[in-house]
Amino acid sequence: MIDAQAPFDLKASSFTFPTLYLRGSDLDRLAEGLASRVEQAPDFFRNTPVVIDLSKIPGLAVELPTLVGILRGCGMVPVALRGGDREQQQAAEMLELAILADGRGASREERPPREAEPATPPVPAESARLNSVLVTKPVRSGQRIYAAGGDLVVVAPISSGAELMADGHIHIYGALRGRALAGVQGNEQARIFCRDLRAELVSVAGRYRLSEDLGANNVGRAVQIYLAGDRLVIEKM
Amino acid sequence: MARIIVVTSGKGGVGKTTTAAAMAMGLALRGHRTVVIDFDVGLRNLDLIMGCERRVVYDFVNVINGEANLHQALIKDKRCEKLFVLPASQTKDKDSLTKEGVGRVLAELAEGFDYIICDSPAGIEHGATMAMYYADDAIVVTNPEVSSVRDSDRMLGILSSRSRRAELADEPIREFLLLTRYSPTRVAAGEMLSVEDVQEILALDLLGVIPESEAVLNASNSGVPVILNDKSEAGQAYADLVGRYLGEKLPHRFLEVPKKGLLSRLFKG
Numbered sequence: 001m002i003d004a005q006a007p008f009d010l011k012a013s014s015f016t017f018p019t020l021y022l023r024g025s026d027l028d029r030l031a032e033g034l035a036s037r038v039e040q041a042p043d044f045f046r047n048t049p050v051v052i053d054l055s056k057i058p059g060l061a062v063e064l065p066t067l068v069g070i071l072r073g074c075g076m077v078p079v080a081l082r083g084g085d086r087e088q089q090q091a092a093e094m095l096e097l098a099i100l101a102d103g104r105g106a107s108r109e110e111r112p113p114r115e116a117e118p119a120t121p122p123v124p125a126e127s128a129r130l131n132s133v134l135v136t137k138p139v140r141s142g143q144r145i146y147a148a149g150g151d152l153v154v155v156a157p158i159s160s161g162a163e164l165m166a167d168g169h170i171h172i173y174g175a176l177r178g179r180a181l182a183g184v185q186g187n188e189q190a191r192i193f194c195r196d197l198r199a200e201l202v203s204v205a206g207r208y209r210l211s212e213d214l215g216a217n218n219v220g221r222a223v224q225i226y227l228a229g230d231r232l233v234i235e236k237m
Numbered sequence: 238m239a240r241i242i243v244v245t246s247g248k249g250g251v252g253k254t255t256t257a258a259a260m261a262m263g264l265a266l267r268g269h270r271t272v273v274i275d276f277d278v279g280l281r282n283l284d285l286i287m288g289c290e291r292r293v294v295y296d297f298v299n300v301i302n303g304e305a306n307l308h309q310a311l312i313k314d315k316r317c318e319k320l321f322v323l324p325a326s327q328t329k330d331k332d333s334l335t336k337e338g339v340g341r342v343l344a345e346l347a348e349g350f351d352y353i354i355c356d357s358p359a360g361i362e363h364g365a366t367m368a369m370y371y372a373d374d375a376i377v378v379t380n381p382e383v384s385s386v387r388d389s390d391r392m393l394g395i396l397s398s399r400s401r402r403a404e405l406a407d408e409p410i411r412e413f414l415l416l417t418r419y420s421p422t423r424v425a426a427g428e429m430l431s432v433e434d435v436q437e438i439l440a441l442d443l444l445g446v447i448p449e450s451e452a453v454l455n456a457s458n459s460g461v462p463v464i465l466n467d468k469s470e471a472g473q474a475y476a477d478l479v480g481r482y483l484g485e486k487l488p489h490r491f492l493e494v495p496k497k498g499l500l501s502r503l504f505k506g
Contacts, residue, residue, distance in 0.1 A: 137397065138393070141391040141394060142391045143394040157437075157438075161387060162394075174440075175437070177438070
C-alpha cells in the first residue's frame with residue numbers, strides 16, 4: 001500500500017499533550033499559579049504544546065486571547081481548545097487553535113481534580129462499544145452483517161450461508177449455522193460468544209476453524225471462541 | 238385497498254403455482270374478490286393449473302406495455318365469479334416486467350380487488366424480485382429437504398432487503414412458512430426434515446403443511462385447483478391454510494404417520 005513515489009504519507013499518530021483544565025475564570029490567579037509551577041520545572045514546560053480545556057466550566061466567560069498570552073508567556077505553545085461555547089470556539093479559531101471534540105468530559109469530572117498535571121489523553125480502549133450493532137431478526141443465507149469498529153450482538157438465529165463480521169466481539173443468542181468472524185481488522189483480543197454452535201466457519205483475527213474442526217463435543221453447545229497465542233480455542237461456557 | 242400476497246420459494250418445483258392457485262380459489266370461495274397473477278414470463282403454468290389456458294388472449298406483459306387494458310386481459314374463472322386470472326406471456330422476454338409497469342398494473346388492480354396473489358417464478362432473478370417487490374405478505378413455499386430450506390432462507394433475506402417496504406423502511410412484509418409435499422412416513426424414517434426442523438432453521442410462522450398427495454398432480458393435470466377437491470388431504474390442508482391466513486385458529490393436520498403405517502412398523506420392528 002505504501003507508494004514510494006508519493007511526496008508524503010498521511011497517517012494517524014497519537015501524542016501525549018498536557019491539558020490545562022480551567023476551574024474558574026480568574027486569569028490573574030491562574031497566571032500566578034502557573035508561573036510558580038513553571039518555576040519548579042522550567043525545562044519541562046518550554047515549547048510544550050498545551051491543550052486548553054474549558055469543559056469543566058461551561059458557560060463561564062474566559063478571555064481566550066489573554067489566556068493564550070499567559071501560556072505563551074510561560075514558554076508553552078497552546079495548540080488546541082477542548083470544550084467551550086461557540087463564541088469561545090470562534091475566538092480559538094481566530095487564534096489559530098485547533099478545536100478538539102469534547103469527548104469523555106463527563107467521566108473526567110468524576111475524578112479528583114489534579115491541577116495542571118500533564119494529562120494523558122484517554123486511550124480509546126472501550127470506545128468500540130459505541131459502534132456496536134444489534135440485530136434482532138434472523139440473518140438469512142446470503143446476508144452479511146459487518147459491525148465496523150465495534151461489537152456485533154445478534155439475538156436471532158444465523159442461517160447457514162449467512163456471514164457475521166465485527167472488528168470487536170460477536171455475541172450470538174440464537175443458533176449459529178453460518179459464519180462468524182470476529183476481530184476482522186486484526187484485533188486478537190476479540191471473541192465469539194455463542195449459545196448454540198453449529199457454524200460453518202469461525203474466525204478470530206484471521207485464524208479460523210471450519211465446521212469439521214469444531215470438535216464434536218462443542219457442536220450444539222454454548223461456547224466462547226478466542227485466540228490463545230496462535231491457536232483458536234473453543235471453550236464451553 | 239387490496240392486500241398483495243407473493244407466493245415464492247427460490248427453488249423450483251416445490252409447489253408455488255399449486256399454492257397460488259389453491260389460495261386464490263380459497264379466498265374467492267370465501268367471497269373475497271381475488272386476482273392471481275402469473276409472474277413466470279416465458280414459462281407460464283398458472284393458466285394450466287387454473288384450467289383457463291384456452292381462454293388466454295392478452296397477458297400481463299400486454300397490459301404493462303399498454304397493448305391491452307386490464308379488462309381485456311383478466312380471465313374470469315368459470316367456477317367462482319370472484320376469481321380472476323392474469324396470465325403470463327409465453328413469448329415475451331422476462332425483462333418486459335418493469336418496476337414501474339408492474340406497480341401501475343398492481344395499483345389498478347388494487348382498486349377492484351381484495352387480494353392480489355403473485356405467483357413468483359423460481360430463482361432469485363428479475364421475475365422473482367418483481368413478484369415480491371410490491372408484496373404486503375409473503376408465503377414462502379418450502380419442501381422438507383435441505384436445499385429447499387436453504388433457498389427459502391435466501392429468499393427471506395431478499396424479501397427483507399429488496400422489497401418496496403424495505404426500501405421505504407415501512408413495516409416489513411409479513412412472512413409465512415408453508416411446507417409442501419410433506420410425508421410423515423418419510424419424516425419418521427429420518428428421510429425428510431420434520432416440521433420442527435424446518436421451523437427451527439427458518440424461524441418463521443407456520444401457515445400450513447400440505448401433505449404429499451396424488452391429488453395435487455391430478456388437480457394440475459385436470460386444471461382444477463386442488464383446494465376444490467375437499468376429499469383429498471391436500472385439498473383440506475389448503476382450505477385450512479386459507480382459514481389460518483384470514484386469522485382463524487386451526488390446528489395443523491396430517492402431520493402424523495397414518496395409523497395403519499404405524500402399526501405395521503411396530504409389527505415389523
